[in-house]
Amino acid sequence: MKIDFAPVDVPLQRRLQTLSVLQWVFSFLGLAPTCIFLFFFLLFTRFWLISVLYAVWWYYDYDTPTRGGRRVPFLCGLKVWEHMRDYFPIKLVKTADLDPRHNYVLGFHPHGVLVAGAFTNFCSYATGFKQLFPGLTSYLLMLPLWFRTPFFRDYIMCAGLIPSDKESAAYVLRHRRAGSAVVIAVGGAPEALDAHPGSFNVLLANKKGFIKMAMECGAHLVPVFSFGENEVFDQVENPKGTWLRWTQERLQSVMGVSLPLFHARGVFQYSFGLMPYRKPINTVVGRPITVVKKEKPTAEELDALHQLYMDELSNLFEEHKANYGVDKDTHLNFV
Template sequence: MEKVLNGAEEFSESCNMLKMVLALALYLGTIHFNLALIFFATFFLPLSKALLVFGSLLVLVMIPVDENSMFGRKLSKYICRHICSYFPITLHIEEVEAFRPNQAYVFGYEPHSVNPIGMIALGHSAGFMPLAKTKLLASRAIFYIPFMRHTWTWLGFTSVSKKNFISSLAAGYSCIVVPGGIRETLFMEPGCENVFLKERRGFVRIALEMGLPLVPVFCFGQTDTYKWWKAPGKLIQNLARILKITPLFFWGIYGSPIPFKIPLYVVVGRPIKVEKNPQPTMDQVAKVHNQFVDELQDLFNRHKAQAGYTNLELKII
């Protein structure tokens, strides 16, 4: 059985463009807001007021975020609702009956693209997935950025550290991780989806150690939501990897962080059952990893025509 959930159909009656742009700004524009605020404080405010701004930002980085805040819950639902309508996002679950609400799963979501925007359709705030609890795993750097750490925590994001990954699964949360991570952007190229997956086996090892099913997920259209330019040359890419930075410049509508309105088609595959193995060998991990890679490739091939990308190629590198 298949189930298709379309954000546009669910929420079109209550949305307008202003609300959608505000939701996108809250979700994706907080880094730019911080930079603008720092620039303004540095060059246009007296020293005393500038120090007050910097101190306030530091406090916002340090104080804990209440992920169960009533305001946070309302804001996260607002963001999800209007973002799902903006593109719109369609969520296609191949076999809804294969998922048990109280079972934890490890979702491998691809591609990363400039920003894995489609992940939001899998979070608890969207309310689409037939699961009781979910967590979206993101870079630790996000949780040191004022305002962004608040909105993303309320949206269900947590640090992608191994400790958080395991503790979230142990607490019964299904975790959505992008195995290729930010490094995957180094391999982006026009007209092709390059997934950096062959060396990324940590999420498979954790699934084996905890005996939790693996689920392949692919998002069509996401790579086209931004225009981008990547610094050429292997030397620059190797240097960027060492320094843990991404030599990628990107822009959306009118050069802003607001992405282009490209329909997103998120496909959730069938769970891959694994046997619990507290100490899997490298060969055992490799075997399950190969199975996941094959399932992701098959998932892509089965749905690319329906998603409107008949001629798109997927390269797993």
């Protein structure tokens, strides 16, 4: 295989963009295992007190992720996230105002491989979320597994990430001030296995938990579609029924995380690696769907709101697909 190396005269700005994305990919894939190793390694060195003191802190701070986390605005506004934004580039598109007197559940679609659009738009200030939606505070949901990792849990909380369980999301919607926006990658880890370029499969047909939570908390629903999310990585073909897909689904059911076999480009060459391609991601935030609070919604009410949400997401896709290079004959496929 011929390797396509990057030219030596790449501008400094592009090198900074690549470096910013490299640290993000490492944070997503390798930082948690590194933190676990470091925690136990320190116990057998003269710095053992660091791990012991952290364990004490962890004990007293254990419930913080499920109570809204601990965002650090300074870190969310660092220049590194602007470099990451410009690498792809990533853009946040507003279609309607969101009244900060209400709380919201934003359904993010599709998950993609590493949810690059969701992180950049809702965990950093790089794409202007605060300016586009003044008065709103976003909380991106992430697998609870990662909040059980020493050191790493504190790092991800700094960006406004909270566990993706009902208790954590409902706490924000019920106990934080109005103007809270919980962002849920509805398809979750299973949808990452379908994150192939050109794919518009959305795992939503039987996903009603976030709808029910919105009704119970009286939070308005907002569909969000991220055009280009599936384009930044290639993935080994894994259609349903193959041994690879069967193995991935079994591992996902046991571990809680999916393991898509993805690849794209490298740091100093463009032929292979785990760095995403430089392809644009445009995250379009749709119109809010008014939700009336009801502690115990009936199955019929739940189904009706779920169908309305799917219709609104489909309409959002149809209205904007031509702007982002999607063929007019392509439609969302709800699975």
